[in-house]
Amino acid sequence: MTGNENRPSSTRLDDDDKDYVKALGFALRRYPAETAIVDQGQHAARVFIIESGWGCISHNLAGGQRQILDFALKGDVVLPHSFPGTAPETFVAQTDLAVFEASTKTFALATAKSPRIASLFLETLVHQRALVAQHLTNVGRRSALTRTAHLLLELRTRLERVGGVARNGYSCPLTQYDLADALGLTPIHVNRMLRELRERKLLEFRQGHVRILDRERIAKFAGFDDRYIDN
Template identity: 75%
Template sequence: DDAALIKRLGFTPKRYLAETVIVNQGEDCDRMFIVESGWGCISHELAGGQRQILDFALRGDIVLPQSYTGRALETFVAQTELSVLVASTKTFTVAAMQSPRLFSLVIETLVHNAAVVAQHLTNVGRRSALARTAHLFLELRTRLERIGSVTRNSYECPLTQYDLADALGLTPIHVNRMLRELRERK
């Protein structure tokens, strides 16, 4: 029923190639996205070309670019080829009001976003580089397991060491060391 409601309300399927910027930080944005397949990346762009990855968007996730006065505070990029359903925020709000399940997904998304921010703050503020690296891989495993993308206790991870560095607040060289140490510790 929810899938039919989404289609009836005009959600548009879109496909993006890997590394395509979907929403630029600072642009007008009243759109939201439901990820159908692939990996997306939500980041905050910093002066000098650096970025802090805030979260990865996976199948089933709702991406609501944070905005202030209608301008996106984050950049949303297709990490891999990404298929999404796109709608205006207003359209999604109408859909959520007609479906308790969609409304609960909105609440779940907001709670998830707050939890991710809290974990990122804890990572960069108090966790060791090794602990924050392990934490990210375990978080991804848990999320991917929920959507059936874990097989034999492993999962496909398209992230580069540069992506991991931007998500963990480390240098790519330090990430390399942490990955080596995690492998050594099995």
């Protein structure tokens, strides 16, 4: 289902909120691409709101493997979960990344002062739970082809909500290795899935750009219902 194209996601701050966020104690910071902002196991007492760029949230395994849990996009709130102060996930700047950043203490005070920030926090938890449910279903039950299509449709829909899509396509900085780590596949398998989606005239992924060729047909094929992104 793709009937919610024009409804903004409630878990994001709009431009009018930026000065307000700064007044509540959030500072605008910039991180170069590939910077590890929060390392797994590190003390994690910060909250981030993505201003621009792409972030990557992953769980690292022994031997250098990782499972990408989500990609943080413009307007997303990143709340590193913690076990007495340490993060079980790594948060990396996938591209050059600008974020509004605050300590968890400042964020807690902001939620007490601002119904908007308190609402944002609760909506973020609901939003993240919905994304995790879909990503778990992807790697656990969907076929390699449908999970690849589903993730690329999800990214398109999330970017569309913040003006990041033009002419049914979007810039995507992810490599086939990144997609493999997000989808539970090998890079070679990802390459085959992208080729098959292109041959079926559903989507193209070339030179860092994803173009949806038949949105209605690929949404039906992938079982993609965009309501989980907005709810």
